[in-house]
Amino acid sequence: MTDPHDADALSAVVDSALERALLESADARRYFALAGAVERAREDTGDPQSDPLTAALVCTVAVSALESESPVPTWSPPDARNELVAAGAVRASERFDVAPERVAARAGVPLSDLRTRLAEERTEP
Numbered sequence: 001m002t003d004p005h006d007a008d009a010l011s012a013v014v015d016s017a018l019e020r021a022l023l024e025s026a027d028a029r030r031y032f033a034l035a036g037a038v039e040r041a042r043e044d045t046g047d048p049q050s051d052p053l054t055a056a057l058v059c060t061v062a063v064s065a066l067e068s069e070s071p072v073p074t075w076s077p078p079d080a081r082n083e084l085v086a087a088g089a090v091r092a093s094e095r096f097d098v099a100p101e102r103v104a105a106r107a108g109v110p111l112s113d114l115r116t117r118l119a120e121e122r123t124e125p
Contacts, residue, residue, distance in 0.1 A: 009052045013059055014038050018092040021106060028106045029085050036087030037062035085109060090117045 014035045021031035041058045089107040093100050093114065100118065104111040 009054065010038055010042050010058065014088075014091060015095065018088060018095060021088065022092060022096065022098060022103070029108055032086075032088030032092070032107045033081055033084040034059070034062055034088070035091055036084035036089075039087055039091055040084065082109075086113065086117060089114055090121060093118055094121065 017031045017035040017038070021028045021035065024031070038058055041062065085107050086109050089103050089109050092098065092107075093103050100114055101111055103109075104114045107114075
C-alpha cells in the first residue's frame with residue numbers, strides 16, 4: 001500500500017528535512033522543527049495534498065520563523081519550537097525504519113515523551 005502523501009509536495013519537503021535530521025551531524029533539531037512546522041501547516045489547512053508553489057511558500061515562512069528563534073537545544077521549558085521538533089520526531093519515527101531511541105537522541109526529545117506521542121498517534125482516528 002502506498003502512502004497517500006507520496007505524491008504531495010509538502011510530504012517531499014518533510015521527508016527531505018527528516019532525512020537530513022537523521023543523517024547530518026549538525027542542525028538536526030532545526031530540520032526536525034522544519035518538518036514539524038510543515039506538518040502543522042498541512043494540518044491547519046485541512047488539505048492533505050499540496051502543489052509545489054504552496055510547498056515553497058509554506059517552507060519559506062517556516063524557515064523564516066524558525067531562524068528568528070534561538071537554536072539552543074533545550075527541552076525545558078516547553079515552547080513552540082520544541083513542539084515542532086517533537087512533531088518532526090514523531091513523523092520520522094512513523095515514516096522511516098529507525099529506532100525511536102535514535103530519533104529521540106537526534107531530536108533532543110526525551111525518549112519517554114516520544115513514545116507517549118507515538119502511542120497517542122496510533123490511537124487517534
